[in-house]
Amino acid sequence: MSDLRNSVAAAASGMKSQANRLRHVSENIANVDTPGYRRKMVSFQAALEGGRQTGLVETGRIQLDKSALPSIYDPSHPLADESGHYQGSNVDLVIEIADAREAQRSYEANLKMFDQSRQMSRGLLDLLRR
Template identity: 35%
Template sequence: MDLTKAMFISAAGMRVQGARMKVISENLANADSISTVPGGDPYRRKVISFANELDAKLDTNIVRVKRITTDNTPFDLEFDPGNPAANQQGYVKLPNVNSLIEVSDMREAQKTFEANLTVIESVKAMMARTIDLLR
């Protein structure tokens, strides 16, 4: 494999993991965000999807963000009749964000980002060593 292709593939991996971390950060920031209107829906968790795409310049597949969608799992309900966001029955809808899952996903994205960075650093070192040998 061409070393520059390896760098571009890893850079694409870093880009999508960076996008994934932004989505996860938004989810974590809104984990406690409820509606401002009675009976309204709170923040809905976002989910990112990836896809392999052919990069014509490189003539190889690289990963790209396919789409960012919302998670349609149902909201949990909490009985809190004094809350301004409570519905007629006194229940408040809570965001469908599970902080434990988000933190686990963030850690996975971080490790994948670091792995891609390590590949780039290794390729750079191989290129530098090759140039040294050619002198």
């Protein structure tokens, strides 16, 4: 029964981490036109308990993309400098959509694993009742 419980916990931690990733991808997409906005990147790491790996995953620190911000020429923009340029966002919609799809598919895979473990637990309990 412990192995089934561990598989449910692993799937749940994966779903939680991917949901967090989707939240940050959504923030990036929402701020694609915000001047000076830097893309947020989510990393994953093994969860530790008492210095030992638990087999679970969690999101690490959120990092900002250090790539250069594009210089946009628009003299009428309120943030434009004397030359008519301002710094745009370094969010690329194609990358964000690809990240969103990857996170969605990983979430769905973890959900299927969660459901399969739940069904196996239910089957085991049914056998034990007989």
